[in-house]
Amino acid sequence: METKDAEALLRSQEKVWRHMFGFADSMALKCAVELRIADIIHSHGGATTLSQIASGIDSPSPDISYLTRIMRLLVRRQVFTVHNPSDDGAEEPLYGLTDSSKWLLHDSELSLAPMILMENHPSLVAPWHCFSRCIKEGGIAFEKAHGSEIWELASRDPDFNKLFNDAMACTSKVVTRGILFGYKEGFSCLGSLADVGGGTGSLLVEIVRAHPHIKGINFDLPHVVATAPTHQGVSHVGGDMFEAVPNADAVILKWILHDWNDEDCIKILRNCRNAIPTETGKVIIIENILKPDGSGMFDDLGFIFDLLMIAHTSGGRERTQLEWEKLLEKGGFPRHQIVTIPAPLAIIEAYPK
Incomplete structure (x- = not known):
């Protein structure tokens, strides 16, 4: 075998x-969130020894050896940093935060810690093991794993519902900041x-x-809006989006349509x-747009989200721009911009026009 072929074979094996x-x-990341390592x-103040991290963990006798090995991988993945003060090992290494680990802080205004805990929960990982069955038999992955859809599990399990x-x-919170920053003129x-x-x-x-000049209408199922807190400028309306939607100058749909199949969308x-003015109305859809050849910052993530829809929904999917165009046309929206x-x-x- 030629050297070039041998190297290609080795790289493909890796x-x-x-x-x-x-x-x-993801399991190491979940461990760090559960132990609140970033918070510790x-x-x-950012420069912390392993002993100090261990003393901050909610346990009378944390295993330092296991902790060392978890941290070693997370440092390699650039979730945390490590600085070795001396070559002779007389002083303990100091661990610090990176821009990535700041997203693991529980009490931060912008945190992904709760999402990490949810997506790596055994109940939500289980449907991923059912993908091959879904291909062979059709059906819903979450239902195959649990005997019910995700909403039913949440309704009967308070802990899972909170998660x-x-x-x-x-x-x-994370997405809202991006919307307010990037769509000021749209509102x-x-x-x-x-x-x-x-x-x-x-x-x-x-x-x-x-944008305090806007009259806000928050629309969801009656039992959802029944628990919604009161806010100035926002009224809560209960109903079913498959039957009718409240009238307004515009309608916003954030991460809604990806939960449903084309017919439902x-x-x-x-x-x-039917709820917006024909001449001046618009619908504001906040979703993924899959780009098969895209090289943007979040383009790869879209395809992972698409598999997430298989795992956790009953027909949902992420869509390409062409698929969105076809869907919008059938839904009564012949024009759009991204x-x-x-x-x-x-x-x-x-x-609509």
Whole structure:
């Protein structure tokens, strides 16, 4: 075998090994979040010994050897830093935070810690093991793993429900900041805005706070809005988006349509079309746009999100620009433009005329 061929074979073998154990990174990350390692380092001002980290862990006798090995991988992945003060080992190495580990802080305004805990929870990992069965038999991965869909599990398991709600809340904060920063002009011309599937209204509250001239209508299922807190400038309306949507100058849909198949999305879009003015109305869709040949910062993540839809929804999917265009056309929106925002999502601004 030629040297070039041997090297190519070796590199391809390494790639398969790396992908095979890709889960190790997420498990180490989950461990760091569960032990609040980033928070402990942050509380010490950033330069922290392993002994100090261990003393901050909620345990009478943490295993330093295991901790050392977990930290070694996370340092290699640039989640944390390490500085060795002396070559003779007389002083302990000092661990610090990176820009990445700051997203693991539990009490930070912008944190992905709850999402890391949710996505690596055994109940949410289990459906991924059912992908081959879904290909062979069809059906819903989550249902195959648990005998019910994710919403049913959340309704009967308070701990899982809290885990899910905390994860959704943290990602909403992260995405909301990107929306407000990258879409300022898009809101300035609106007198009213309906957030369809808005949950307890967190996104709409931030939009109205930044644009107080807007009358906000938070729309979701009756039992959802029943627990929504009161906010100035925002009214809560209960209903079913498959039946009708409240009238407004514009409708916003954040991470809603990717949960549903094409037929259901068209129903939702047509109801949105009926709720806005024909001449001046628009629907603001905040979703992933898959780019098969894309090399942007979040382009690869979109394909992972698409598999996430297989694992956790009953027909949801991420879509390419062409797939969005076809869906919008059938839903009553022949024109659209795409607005890039600093987030793992984009804004599709669609118009009925």
